[in-house]
Amino acid sequence: MAPTATIFLDIDNTLYSASTGISAAMGKKIHDYFTSLGLDEEEASELHMSYYKQYGLALRGLILHHQVDPVDFDRKCDGALPLEDLIKPDPSLRKLLQDIDRSKANVWALTNAYRPHAERVLRILNLEDQIDGLVYCNYTQPNFVCKPDAQFYHEALEKAGVSDPATCYFVDDNRINVDAARALGWGHVAHFLEKGLVHVEGGKVKEIGSEKLGDGNNGVEVINRLEELRKIWREVFK
Numbered sequence: 380m381a382p383t384a385t386i387f388l389d390i391d392n393t394l395y396s397a398s399t400g401i402s403a404a405m406g407k408k409i410h411d412y413f414t415s416l417g418l419d420e421e422e423a424s425e426l427h428m429s430y431y432k433q434y435g436l437a438l439r440g441l442i443l444h445h446q447v448d449p450v451d452f453d454r455k456c457d458g459a460l461p462l463e464d465l466i467k468p469d470p471s472l473r474k475l476l477q478d479i480d481r482s483k484a485n486v487w488a489l490t491n492a493y494r495p496h497a498e499r500v501l502r503i504l505n506l507e508d509q510i511d512g513l514v515y516c517n518y519t520q521p522n523f524v525c526k527p528d529a530q531f532y533h534e535a536l537e538k539a540g541v542s543d544p545a546t547c548y549f550v551d552d553n554r555i556n557v558d559a560a561r562a563l564g565w566g567h568v569a570h571f572l573e574k575g576l577v578h579v580e581g582g583k584v585k586e587i588g589s590e591k592l593g594d595g596n597n598g599v600e601v602i603n604r605l606e607e608l609r610k611i612w613r614e615v616f617k
């Protein structure tokens with residue numbers, strides 16, 4: 380019987396820990412990209428944050444307001460990260476994915492990154508063969524969508540051949556992305572929260588878990604280790 384469930388995994392800061400420092404390295408590359416457009420340090424920081432907040436990705440603001448070529452941006456930012464020095468395969472994570480019962484669930488990656496970065500991370504982590512499909516942000520499309528746009532999630536379901544969002548599982552380190560999936564009726568959603576670690580969001584350093592969340596979890600499970608998926612998603616593991 381074909382699998383009836385689909386698991387969607389975020390990639391960045393989910394399949395590797397925020398402790399790798401990749402978000403800081405990424406934030407620095409994006410900041411340098413802003414300053415390369417002739418903005419001074421302060422303007423660059425302000426716009427970086429405001430575009431990130433407003434559009435989900437700084438890049439979308441850069442395209443809309445600065446006519447930036449997204450492929451050039453990707454090459455100079457994500458493409459220029461020394462990922463091979465920052466992340467390495469984690470045998471326990473590989474085992475976790477291997478222990479998912481593939482007769483019950485397909486496993487997809489769902490990322491706001493462009494395809495080359497997504498594939499590179501999966502390759503370095505030695506997880507490529509564990510992923511059945513990839514939903515990424517297509518930077519070459521004018522007005523491309525990304526998480527947390529509802530359209531991006533609809534396209535993910537279409538791409539993965541899912542007709543009922545209730546059969547979806549999703550884990551992401553960004554609470555806004557998780558809440559968006561939940562609001563669209565995705566059945567099982569988890570927020571990967573490495574409380575106490577620091578990461579960089581919109582170019583600013585932030586302690587993870589320091590933001591105030593709304594009352595109640597609204598059906599969102601909060602985990603601080605991916606291993607906990609075995610427990611909260613027991614029915615799709617062997």
Ligand SMILES: [Mg+2]
Nearest residue numbers: 389391392552
């Ligand atoms: Mg992430």
